[in-house]
Amino acid sequence: MTSSERSAARLLGTLREVDGKGAVRMEDRYDTDIDDLWSAITDPDRLARWYGAAEGDFRVGGEFRLKVHASGWEGVRRVKECEPPRHLILVGQEQDDPFEMITEVWLTADGDQTILVMEERGMPLEYVTAYGAGIQIHVEDLAAYLRGDERCDSDARMSVLWPAYQALQD
Numbered sequence: 071m072t073s074s075e076r077s078a079a080r081l082l083g084t085l086r087e088v089d090g091k092g093a094v095r096m097e098d099r100y101d102t103d104i105d106d107l108w109s110a111i112t113d114p115d116r117l118a119r120w121y122g123a124a125e126g127d128f129r130v131g132g133e134f135r136l137k138v139h140a141s142g143w144e145g146v147r148r149v150k151e152c153e154p155p156r157h158l159i160l161v162g163q164e165q166d167d168p169f170e171m172i173t174e175v176w177l178t179a180d181g182d183q184t185i186l187v188m189e190e191r192g193m194p195l196e197y198v199t200a201y202g203a204g205i206q207i208h209v210e211d212l213a214a215y216l217r218g219d220e221r222c223d224s225d226a227r228m229s230v231l232w233p234a235y236q237a238l239q240d
Contacts, residue, residue, distance in 0.1 A: 081231075081235065082209055083095060083096045085235065090195070091169065091194065092193040093191040093192075094189065094202045094205050097187045097188075099180070099183050101217075102184060103184060104155045107216075108177060110212060110216060112152075112158065114128065120212050122137050122140075122143075124137075126146075130149050131148070133146055134147060134149075141224070148160065148161050157174075157177075159172065159174045172189075173188065173189070175187070176188075199238075200235075202231075202238070207227050
């Protein structure tokens with residue numbers, strides 16, 4: 071199954087606890103080569119088409135500001151590691167919360183396709199369900215963008231995914 075298939079029952083993520091904090095891990099396969107997928111997740115112009123507006127310094131050690139389309143979230147992330155086109159680590163502290171978020175992305179070429187594994191760690195455990203559903207929406211929006219389709223209605227999609235991710239915690 072590739073990310074071109076959006077299904078209510080298909081969950082791309084898993085939820086777990088790491089050092090007392092929540093972690094969400096997504097995995098999906100995209101019908102594009104590794105360089106194109108890398109560009110879609112790291113080029114600010116392309117990122118703005120499916121995820122959100124981003125501006126700043128995108129080099130290792132640099133900081134950039136994001137405003138996410140689906141949720142309206144705004145914040146700052148710092149590039150901790152960047153090994154094009156395979157590995158990326160972003161870190162940032164939430165404005166109103168004392169926790170640090172870590173987003174780690176791995177890309178693996180597989181023939182004409184690319185496998186994306188993304189893990190977001192550091193959120194309070196009580197938020198892990200919402201993060202699971204929200205991150206899956208972003209991963210699906212990336213697939214839609216690569217196909218030339220529009221982003222989903224994030225509120226409608228959240229109403230489908232949130233209960234499914236809640237069931238993973240029960």
